[in-house]
Amino acid sequence: MEESEKERKAKRPRRETTSPAALINDDVLHCILSRLSAFPFASAACVSKTWNRVCNRILSRPKLASAISLNPSPLAALREVVDKVLSQPIRPHFAIANIGPGMKLKQTLKFIVDRLGSNTPIVVSSVSGVIGRDAVTDEFKEIKWRGDLSDDDDEGVYAHSGIVLTVGYVPGIKVDAIPLCKPKKAPRPEMIDKFVMDIRNYTASVSGCTSPIGIIMFGVGDFDQKPVIEKLDHAMPMKTIIVGDERCPFLYKSGNNSRNIIGSLRCSIDAVALVFANDRDKAHGIGDIRFHVALSDGVLAIGQSYKAASVRVNDSEGSTWLTARRERQKDVLDGQQLLDDVNAELENHVQIFEELDQSELYIGVTKRRNYSVGSEKARLKTSLVFHEVIRGDEEYLYVDDVGIRSGDTFQFYLADSRAAKTSCNNVSMAFGNLKLDWETKNCSCRDVDNAINKEEPFGGFIFSCCGRGKPFFDHRNVDSSPFLENFPDMPLAGTFCSGEIARGHSSSIRLGSQEKSSVHCCLHVYSTVYLVMSYTPALEEY
Template identity: 55%
Template sequence: MDEASSSSLTIKNKSDMKRPQTTAGLLSPINDDLLHNILSRLPALSFASAACGSKSWNQICSRILSRPKLASALSLHPSPKAAVKEVIEKVLAEPIRPHFVVANIGSGFRLYEIFKLISKKLGSSVPFIISTSSGIIGRDALTHEFKEVKWGDVCGDGSDEDCSIPAKDVNYGILLTVGFVPGLKVDAIPLLRSTKEPREVLLDKFIMDIKDYTASVSGCTFPVGIMMFGDGLINMKPIIDALDYSMPMETVIVGDERGRFLYRSGNESRNVCGSAKYFSDAVALIFARDKDKPSGMGDIQFQIALSKGVSTVGPRHKAVSVKENHCEHSTWLTARREGHPEILDGQQLLNDINDELEDYADSSDLYIGVIKRRNISMGSEKPRMITSLEFHGVVGGDDEYLYVSGVGIKTADYFHFYRSDPESALSSCNNVSLSLKKLKSDEDSKHRCHISEVFGGFMFACCGRGESFFGRVNVDGSPFVENFPGVPLAGIFCGGEIGRGPSRLTGEAHKDSDARCNMHVYSTIYLVLSYTPVPLEH
């Protein structure tokens, strides 16, 4: 928040909160319990000012904000200023000290304009990422109604680095999330690319920046969590592969593969949006343990769950002839069914799938999931074999080849066909709900000496899901909302959902369970934030 605003509010609160006087002199001082009650009801700006009132007030304010907190709200007002005003007033309606800010907007709003409006209210030192998404998920700032609002593909002209050119659509809306995470340090770190060498992705430096930052604040080189936002024009697969290779499985990685974004880092040297020297291909919000965490403060945990939305079709195949079209970022291939010698062209492969699906004609939500065993290394490190499952959308086929999106498929790679499947997705959502219900029941157990408490959640859902996919509203958010009705949940519909980490909440995986899948299709990724306080000594 602005220093000027804070100063004026401090003066106002100091004058307004003086102890009342009578002709007999001062009344009895307000006891700490009553003052705690009063201060805890203040909005965030007044609360921040009150914390500056005196040492005792500051101590009480610190006790009020001794545990982590997430505040989130959405607005669908078509006016940028009005929408920002609504969500700002909601997220700052209660005491909170912003450690990070994430905003997601419809492409009918200008990124740079919203960025400036929010920065003016929340100050210029808090790490901040704002992105354009295909939809927003959360509670309405005015009605508190839970909404899943899907607009469709991210569009508009984002060719300029500050993304200040308006989009030519009516996707108006904003979701604002502010987080207070004591015990963690948070910053935004961009993946930069030199404008002089446009093909060079500075991956090594990006990974090293993350490790260096984490080491500087936590004493170890691996963060607790990473929230990624990628540029829609960049292939995120090598980037996520590099992170997957470089980070232990305990590091949770979630995010949106394709969108447009702006960011602000706590390190001013990284704030190069609009620079003539660099493009920003992606940005990561890094959550690292605080090595200076006060004694007596508990720990924040990041846990993820996956609701998959595809199912396999037919037998496994093996790629025979593979050609890459780098200009169109696509692959042409032939294949044979496992255990059969005949080589099948694209039309034969699609005919087989149509037979399996009883003349399922729509290939727009048909994929091949390719098992890729590749040696991956970073810098001078020794290469390591990693097995991954990567999805490629089926574009079409003829009497020569099957055409799929993306590159990186090799001869002899095995693959299954997959199709979007609402029934599978609904069943998977129910499994997530059962897992969260167990987490909720553990939270409610009275006999445990220290209980993890869920204080917030993030959701990254495929833009193909939503009401049109399930035939009813708010299906994706229901596992979290039904189990934690009073806990903030902030979500977006993505152009490609990223989810990687230990799935302690659900053991679900795709059929090829030996392969690690970090970039999903027709799925929803749930990031659950919980806090375990230090057990009381008896």
């Protein structure tokens, strides 16, 4: 019987079918996938094991993406910066958005959460200005707002809306937002201790130790952050870098929903810490991320030291009234006599507040205090804390904030643009030395196969005093110059803030590690704080 056509086809050997995607080799696939924006890239990683492997290779190193927008429409500004930071492959591990007076915290946070996902820790803060590259033109800008107007008036920029958005991908690091939640009736010291323990416990849960590599802090303006920062300085080893904005309205979204506490009449969120901790379960072949911090001072010490004599606290105003003695003298000086000493040092007997209209006067108080967390044994620590001078009269010198005791020593400090410019130059030189050090190590550190173990920067942050900027220096981009001169292609984001947090030595902060000193200063005035994030690849990457 003759075979049917169907039977003949069944006996033919089958040909293996191969999809067009499978015919693409890894190099071509790498080139194609690396050109995708974040969302298509995330989808591509789910196509197959091969595609996922190539996607992981594309994002094998950390990445920071940042952009600013001054679009007068808040929604358009949000779209511009989000589209820009997600225009290339990236997996958001954290996000920081800093906004101007024309934008709302809640709407901004909701928009970013919708785009980045609810598992991404996000902090949104309202600031006095933004620093970064324009999302549309890629032009570098430092923008400050004075009320409703921008300080950049000669360019015709009147920005009611403005935002700088930064998204970070940090493989090998776990990041989350830890809030300082204070029930209205809870004792304040206990809640600060709990905040410190929450940071320790989170770090221990992801890294196996209680010390994060870095913390970026944000504190509300009506809450004195000095006790919080001082307690963190006491509790954390010196290798933990702490930077941030002392006083700013903010909202946050933690990756852990149990930490997303909404403020109410019974509870307030007084600070939030974006905590960066090493991941003990990081994938094989992932290198190491390091934080490096530097500080540009903007104040000059004036005259001799004094010792507080009588001290009164005005809790309703959050201020301190004091008299003082010159070192090794018995005569008690009132506020007017103290200010006369300052004017004499400046060789000018005109009242300082009338003559120096762009300057601010502070006292730097050296405090020796015992600190402990919970039931731990207390340790003595010496710190330098700045208090702004409000006024002086024939009774007292009036300064802001509390915490000064009789017997504390202090010295006057005056904001000075020349000192700040010199300090910026010193930071730029320090960054240059850091680059040289990396290059030297990169030439000498080789494994048996001659693969270079190269450390290099991948992103940076700037926290600059709102009193600085173009009006202070009479030049543009002075605060950003250390980054622009040394790392011109490195993504960076910055803000002009009201209180700069930088943990380190009272006069300078060494890059990479804190200079050893018996005096710590963590809250600075008229300064600019620089944070550089660097990456050293694992040898397996080569």
